[in-house]
Amino acid sequence: MKKLIKFMNTGFRDGFQSVFGARVFTEDFLPAVEAARHAGIMHHEIGGGARFQSLYFYCNEDAFAMHDSVRAAAGPEANLQTLARGINVVGLDSQPRDIIKLHAELFKKHSITTVRNFDALNDVENLVYSGRCISEAGLKHEVCVTLMELPPDVEGAHTAEFYLQMLRQILDAEIPFDSVCFKDASGTSVPSKVYDTIKGAREMLGKDVHITFHTHETAGVSISQYMAALDAGVDQIDLSMAPVSGGTCQPDIVTMWHALRGTEYDLGINIQKVIEAEEVFRECMSEYFVPPEAIAVEPVIPFSPMPGGALTANTQMLRDNNLLHRFDEVIRNMGEVISRGGFGTSVTPVSQFYFQQAFNNVMLGPWKRIAEGYGKMVLGYYGKTPVPPDPEVVKLASEQLGLEPTTESPLDINERDPKKGMEAARSALTDNDIPISEENIFIAATCKEKGIAFLAGKGRLGVRKNGSEGSTARESGGAHGERVPVGNHSGRYSVTINSHRYEIDLKGQTALVNGQEYQVAIQAGAPGPAGSHPVAGGHSSAGELPPDTTAAMRTDGADEFKATLDLKAPMSGLVLRMSVAPGASVNKGDEIIVLEAMKMETPVESPVRGIVTDVFVETGDQVAADSVLLRITH
Structure with a gap:
């Protein structure tokens, strides 16, 4: 009798994130959820990761409403799963205890069954409180160990022995969990290491603990990894559905079914019904722009590990900023950034920190500007890196960010931060005349200005579909997704x-x-x-x-000034904040605009003392490098 292998369909979260940069409207894929249900697929990953923030940032939709809509389509018996980033929950920044607890409570309230919970640094301390909150909220907790491969001749923590040591630490910390996942977001771990890791975990955990292995096809070895994991005793693997399978995603259900033919393993599916469900899914996604890099195996990924779920999110942001032609340079720079940063696993948020720092190294010069997330990571503000980071990089980060290295718990640091937590979120809601609710508090805390913009009915769209030039960045007239075409001026x-x-x-x-x-x-x-x-x-x-x-445009009275200065954007980006209007007086060095690119904020300061006479942009505009933002007379 064949061994039944369980699987989770990742198409409605990791598939979207890996192919479309997580930018998908809920109404477009619900028929595929229903089709999967009819095919007998009852375990789906549907949210968390980038599919929380992206709904507010790019889709002008509410993630909690999306959860509930998917539950209605999937049925009451479906196991709906989301992805959490330890103390970072569903964002890049870490949170205090009240927001971490609220995350678990709200996800339980809004249709979720299971939360897969990981820490990219493999710092077990970051999983203790978050794991307890997930379990106490009545959710199933799948605790993670994160994996990746290092380039040849590079050593730094990522061995089977290191992963098993972390698993032992999880057990010793008495973190409550229902299952264990070994998560290789970049798909780079060599199959022999996967086998040794799963084999050792099975011996440590016994035969009754549910073990999952997760990978991507980005490096082209996912099927080999899965076969190694199965031979070592894994219970579950993650698979996706076409058209969001292969390439940067998980292998397709049908592909894995074929690979298991003639073996002792079986997925227990009606393959014809699965194929029919995939046909429905293809039709649902037929209007969406598929980036070429999303469906390709990338041979250089093992040398600069970039998760499939982050690769296209980053290339989509590069497209937003007309910088896609620099992608290869950024990827090549990641190897050095990883090795000098302490070898945290290349999975969000750490993979994003790596990409941001590599981006800065390419655009601004090597180590000229330390990205805030990367800098805080090497300084210890997100926990302990697997190995100590390069002292020179630590020194640069400390000087540029004005922070001292620390070994203090990130949770305790966040508790003292007046900009974080439920009270700070309540204040932001009150300041913008937005009703106070637990959902709104969580959105404000995790999505900051963009979350407030959504809740205030000022959300923007950035979903790419075939036939549209660039992004479908259309302003909305309401917080629940009314779409107004570009050019309605x-x-x-x-x-x-x-x-x-x-x-x-x-x-x-x-x-x-x-x-x-x-x-x-x-x-x-x-x-x-x-x-x-x-x-x-x-x-x-x-x-x-x-x-x-x-x-x-000229303002009355501007002719009396002797000189004018056009303040230009130092790089492409989104106008995140503005602190001036026409007629405002500014001093040299005043921060007057903040641009956001690649999820990093870039302040733009006034180079002179004078008066702002013209402003050519507004909050939410996407601007190109060297475009004029405003004019100052001086």
Whole structure:
């Protein structure tokens, strides 16, 4: 008799994250959930990880509502699972105890059965409180050990012996759990190490403890890893459904079924029904843009381990900022960043810290700017790295961030931080006239400004579908996903170009310039005065809008100033915050705009003392590098 191997379908979380950068509308995939239910698939990963924040950042949807909608489609008996990042819960930043506890309570309230819980540093102390909260909330707790492979001739913690030592620490800490998962987010662990790790874990845990192995096909060895894990005694593997399988995702259910033919293992499925469910899923996702890198095996990943679930999230953000052409350089830089950073596992949030630091090294020069997350990690603010980080990098991080290295518990540090926790979130909600609820508190605490924007009905969309230019970054008129097309702008403006004044009446896609009508295209985040010209007509004479000129709105009284300065964006990014408006006085060094790129904040300071006369962007705009943000007279 064949051994029945359990599996979890990851298509509705890790599949979305690995292929679409987690940017998928709920209504689009619910028919696939129903189809999977009819095929007998009853264990699904549906949220957590990037699929919490992404709903607020890019989909203008509520993650808790998504959970409940999937529960209705999957049925009451389905095991719905989410992914948690230890004390970071569902974000990149770590949280205090009240938010960690609230995470577990709200996920239990909103349809979740099981939470897989990991710490990217493999610091067991970060799993103790979070694991207890998950268990006490009535959820099943799947505790994790995180794996990855190191480049050849590099040594640093990631051995079977190290992983088994961590498992022993989990047992000694008496963390309550229902199952154990060995999680290789980059898909790089060599199969022999997978075998040795699972074999040792089975001997340590006994025959009755449920053991899961998780990997990705990114490096091309996932089936070999799964076969090694099965031979070593694993109970469950993670599989996905087409069209979000293979490549950066988990192997497909059908592919694994085929690999097990003629062996002693069986998935216990009706393969024809699974194929039919995948056909439904393909149709659901047919309008979505599939990045080429999402469906490819990448041979260099073992040398610079990047998780499948983070790879496309990062390439999508690079696309947002017109920087995709720098991706290969950033990936090549990751090896050094990992080895000098203490060899934390390349899984979110640490993989994001690695990518951010590699990004800075490429864009700004090697180690010229320490990314905040990476810097705090090497300084000890997220826990203990597997091996001590490079002392030179620690020194740079301390100098640039103004922080001393620490061995104090991150939880205790976060308890003292006035910007974190439920009270800080309540204040942010009150300041923005948003109702106080546990859900809103958690959204504000974990999603910060973007969460507040969503709750205030100012969320934005950034979902890529076929046929759309770049991202579908459309402003919303409400917090629950009403979609308004780009270019729905109107208003009257006085524009001065080369000393000529033009009266412009803008209505949607039509501009009336000094009585003459032009068809125009306006994109969200247009970079201020950037050589705009009409689609039709136009000669370079007074009274008509000349092509290829620089236009700038002028405020009354600006002519008395002797000099003007156009403040430009130092890099592509999202306008996250603004602290000035036309007429505001600024001093040299004042922080006046904060840009966000690759989930990092970049302050933009005034280089002079003067008065802001023109502002060309607003909060939420996507701007290109060197685009003019505002004008200062001085």
